[in-house]
Amino acid sequence: MTLIPWKPVDSFLHNTTDPVLTSHRPCPVCGTDRPREILRLDDFQFFTDSATLPKRTTICEVQCAACYALYLNPAYTSRGFEVLFAEAGCSYGATEGRPQEQIRWLTEMGLLNDGSSILDVGCYDGRFLSLLPATVRRIGVDIDNPAIERGRALYGDQGIDLVHGDFNSFQLDRKPDTITMFHVLEHLPSPLATLKNLRNQGHENTSLVVEVPILENGFTNDINSFFSAQHMTHFSKNSLNNVLARAGWELAGQLEQSDYNGYRVLAKPAGTTSQANANPEDDTTLKNLLKHRRDAIDKAKANLATIGDAEKIVVWGGGMHTEFLYHLTDVFGGQHNRQFFIVDSDPLKQGKSWRGINIEAPESISKIDWTGANLLISSYGGQEKIAECADGMGVPTSVIVKVYETIRVY
Ligand SMILES: [Zn+2]
Incomplete structure (x- = not known):
């Protein structure tokens, strides 16, 4: 019978960190640099031991003193994301869970009409697009090049266009009628820059659909709480609205899911951009959540x-x-x-x-x-x-x- 190799904790002594994994940033919602620390875990290890890769960093969640937005600061750099999340088991760009419900909703909203075009931002390998009607022109963009390559091999003959690009700077040769972003915005280091680029890539009547988990529905019993280490911004209804408004989008509809934390908004291009408002309710909700x-x-x-x-x-x-x-x-x-x-x-x-x-x-x-x-x-x-x-x-x-x-x- 093989013996079980029982070990005490912290019996591997070669785990390290590296400053290249993270970088300081101002508030991703309003741009002010007045962070208030709310939670901190030092030497947080991302998955398995390594003597060669730096797998530890500080996780620090902060609240913006100006607009009450909650965010990870410092944030992961792209190198940090690559090293720390290599064993996370899924690409952060993958559409989570509920494609059938999302497609029904898009159809009801008239966003999948014949001859219209749709852009999925954070499309991963295009699997969500592959479920949409072929009568819609389907385009996807992702920063994960291997996923884009796999998607081209899988779905290229279905007329789905997959583009490898940075969300803040990619350009399209035709402006889409609808842009979807399901559970992507909370993972991005600069959601404002991405939403501005989407505004520029859309036309005057483009519909933008964004879904994120929100603070108001974050009262889970999980010890990890609402502050998933994979999320760089922890949105509330107000902070999502703020970042959309700063990027030149205005709210045209919203939907809360009853059985999971996904807050979906429909936004339309606004004539102007507007500054972030602080909503004191966000501060109250945070205090309740921290007690929970x-x-x-x-x-x-x-x-x-x-x-x-x-x-x-x-x-x-x-x-x-x-x-x-x-x-x-x-x-x-x-x-x-x-x-x-x-x-x-x-x-x-x-x-x-x-x-x-x-x-x-x-x-x-x-x-x-x-x-x-x-x-x-x-x-x-x-x-x-x-x-x-x-x-x-x-x-x-x-x-x-x-x-x-x-x-x-x-
Ligand atoms: Zn702020």
């Missing part, structure tokens, strides 16, 4: 206390959620002298380590003697599915530890 976050972390800590004196912990999940557990709870630290082992179904992580702890495929679980050991599920959205999986693999229910009592999407 502290409560969520306290509940997680209480659930983790059931681990008691267990000296061995198998962590199911070697992703960013485990890094948040490391920073926000004492499961890896404190007075404990624990030994760990991680399992994860993602082949990008298997055979590597996180903070010195080995990561293997979930099948390794069958080799474990559960005497004095617990299985800790480290995932928010995937918690219940992992619990079922572990149960199916014969892990005793009494050793399975969940971080969350309930999972809510927003």
Whole structure:
């Protein structure tokens, strides 16, 4: 029988950071440079250990003192994004989840009429465009060149035009009737510059559809809270409206989804641009959200206390959620002298380590003697599915530890 290589946390000593990963920026919404720090995690590690690549940086979330916009500062540079998110498992440009609902809505809004043209910004490999009617002229732009190349091979013969370009400077030879941007704007270092370029690439009646998660619907129970480390701006309704108005767009419609955090707006070209307004409600909502976050972390800590004196912990999940557990709870630290082992179904992580702890495929679980050991599920959205999986693999229910009592999407 193969022995499990149990390891203490932080037993790999060669992880580093590098200033090229991040850079300071003024408020991405109003341009003022008066950040107020609201959350900070030093030496945050992005996925597996590396002696050659700098995989750690400070995550600092700030509030703009002038307009109340929330943003990551410093922000990831393009090099930072490339190094830190290489193992994130999906391109940030990929359209999240709900293409059928999005297409129904675009159709109802009259934005997919025969002979019209649509530009998808952050199109990844063009998979969303490939689902739209062929009677619409379909164009996509993305900064991810390998994804564009793959998309051309996949969908080139369907008449879909895929363009590799920078969102702030790409140019089209024909102005689109509709521009879509689903869950992209929150990932960009300079959303204003992108929205200005879209204004210039559109005609006087172009419809712009933008969808982002918003602060108002960000009351998740996840210890990671609303402040996803993958998002560079954490929009509210007001800050989204502000950045649109500064770029020369005005609101023509809006839609909130009931079952997930996606706030969709329809914007039209405005005659002028206007400056950002501060809405004090954003400040109140932030204070409530930060309290909700502290409560969520306290509940997680209480659930983790059931681990008691267990000296061995198998962590199911070697992703960013485990890094948040490391920073926000004492499961890896404190007075404990624990030994760990991680399992994860993602082949990008298997055979590597996180903070010195080995990561293997979930099948390794069958080799474990559960005497004095617990299985800790480290995932928010995937918690219940992992619990079922572990149960199916014969892990005793009494050793399975969940971080969350309930999972809510927003
Ligand atoms: Zn601001």
